[in-house]
Amino acid sequence: MTSRPGKIYLVDDDSDLRTATAQWLELADYQVETFPDAPSALARINPQMAAVVISDVKMPKMNGMEFLARLTALDKDLPVVLITAHGDVQMAVKAIRQGAYDFIEKPFEPERLLDVLQRASEKRQLVLENRDLRRQLNGTGAIEKRLIGDCPAIQRLRAELLDVADTDAPVLIQGETGTGKEVVAQCLHEFSSRKSSKFVAVNCGAIPENMVETELFGHERGAFTGADRRRIGRFEYAEGGTLFLDEIGTMPLPIQVKVLRALQEREIVRIGSNEPQPIDIRLISATNCDLLAECAVGQFRNDLYYRINVVELRVPPLRERGGDILLLFDYFIAQAAITYKRPTVSIQATDAALLMHHKWPGNVRELKNIAERFILSSLPDAQRLPSIFGSTGQASTLPGNPPLLELLRHYERSLLEQSLSRHNGDIQAVTEELGLPRRTLNEKLTRHNLERKDFIAH
Template identity: 50%
Template sequence: MLNSVIVVDDEAPIREAVEQWLTLSGFTVQVFSRAEACLAQLPDAFPGVILSDVRMPGMDGLQLLAELQAKDRDLPVILLTGHGDVPMAVDAMRDGAYDFLEKPFTPERLLGSLRRALEKRALVLDNRTLHEQADHRSRLDATLLGMSPTMQTLRRQVLDLSPLPVNVLIRGETGSGKEMVARCLHDFGSRADKPFVAVNCAAIPEPLFEAELFGHESGAFTGAQGKRVGKLEFAHGGTVFLDEIESMPLAQQVKLLRVIQERRIERLGSNQSIEIDVRIIAATKPDLLDEARAGRFREDLAYRLNIAELRLPPLRDRREDIPMLFSHFSRQAAQRLARSAPALSGAQLSHLLSHDWPGNVRELANAAERQVLGLDNPAAEALAGGQSLVAQQEAFEAHCIRSALQRHRGDIKAVMNELQVPRRTLNEKMQRHGLVREDFLAEGNSPR
């Protein structure tokens, strides 16, 4: 339960008495002699109650109430009044004050009002958190597309990890969306309003790597014209995304490890140590520990980067998401190119589902754009993969069953009715395609 109280009163004896009562009663108390000081130091979404005198020099209690209402209409404010101020305090309650206490008041009266106000504040903040979480889920569903169980798990992991101050390692094949996941970890966390700096470690020539990451002073090396802030320093307060981290030169791995440990950097050509606050999100295709055993990566750095790991499934392992993704990319391309998005036939969809998509989501997006441009037929594109007719039919059948199981959340009877197949046939096909009913169950569903 919340227990924070701010007391604003210009009379020191009252401030001290109230602070003593509340502290002995288990509250966390902060006191101010002037309303202006309270406003200047009040944090956003303050998790508590404001207790303020009405008559004070400078900004009075009513003006403070108005300022607080402008910042947060749900913040409880209890006014302390003299006898002559009661009618004014009643008007203030109509304007949003939570309660008023007429001086002199008893500790019991004060404590009762505060506890009720804190209960209300707790409910308000809980509701805000729930709405914010729902908004995040909605936005994330629209960003990391897919209804396959693996994508649902990935979205939950991203929401869980995004607010935490830990380094994250993302593993996935080329084109599987590693940078997008890194961006979501940044955008849905507390660093969202700070820089997100992406660095492709494989694209930087080794002689320039240190200068790119750490910056340099003027004249630090031949051609170093003027001072330059490096990527790590520029990202202060935010996130650095190190893509293809396995390509980082070993000499720079040592320096990155030191940055992670000490949270400080030194520019090339400088002896000055600069404090930085960055979250490191790294991405890799191979297993970094395998790279370490082969002598290509530092094992201690691998462990430092892999506080939490996210694994991105290749597109071939979530074929049920292909129709949704292809449609999404087609609409995007059509809007950008001012063209219409052609509809897919059943045969074209079957071909899309049978292709292995070695380039993953990136390859699928390119195929959708080519289709909108009329440069490629997605059916021909998939056929080029050499899949037999039987393999394509099998892939399409698996997609249909997966989609039905997903829509009905594992309700076998509903799937049988939709697909119009007997239970024994459905069971055989699910077993052949490696589909397990439990993977699609909604919480609380009982077996059928």
């Protein structure tokens, strides 16, 4: 997850502290709004905002604890960080119990505050993203709108996904980079009864090796130098929901042992603690490497492999879903046009041929990036795509001006694929839709090397 500094609402009756703190935060790229008391802050705060609240505890008009109660009633997931008097541990514990995200003892170092805020705003972002997703889903209801594609392989994937979504079976998602593994993981969560709880994604490859354990299992205060407070790990954070371990192949071996143990025992032990904590999570993992090969060379534990791979979902590379390239491209340009408030541009036959010819090593992500650049380009419509492909040095294999027959061949193939998919390989329905005699259709299928059986979704 990328963290974007968000908005901070800072409430404190001490105006010097307000000014100084606001300055640090602004230097760290946060947008800050300050308030001398809780009621004036409450007047500005609404449930869906992308923000974190920092508040003093001892204040006139309304104290911090009451303010916290009002905020949690408004939005229980709004992160509230309380600034407490030094040594007031009891109060701090009470605050956390009542839903505060964290507390900071006065006087505090700017780094400490920034560290807490970074995590709080990441959490907030995650909550809002999940809510957005849920809203979109409730509005549309259909997995076809989340995991887009008409080709048989994607139809099959959607069916398999829905079969296992509402179970607790661990799922391993395999696929090349950019194929949509994370989309699949999110769908598994969204279409399960855990959907009202969290979806927590951990990119195992992006965490420094010595931090993985803390990140996953958390630590107690004083567990090691610098552990100045208890930290909840991702396993516990995902309680009741779904934990997504992305790039699991990069997980260091000693951590693999601990993850295996956590899955077997359904409990974790925070670093520096002797007390196991029970966990209730659904585990989804993803990898773009061949984990069995990693097992064979001792880089991945066999026992863990079988534990996480109760169900395996394979996301095919884009080059194996030729029929979907134009569909996805159309979808992404429509999306980009909305995001960037640009007019949509319809693609031309030559564009279609370029897109169909490209090998897509970066898969759907690459296609999406190209669609965005296509929309943002200031060139005349017909020059956009050739210029994008030219400049990335990934020039398509098409010569400068593809002959008309070549273009028609592509177009024909994509129409055939789409119709076959739509009708689930039913030849009769395809002949009717395309107005072709059966024999002509058969000849065309042979010429394009298309087989009916590949279009039957199971």
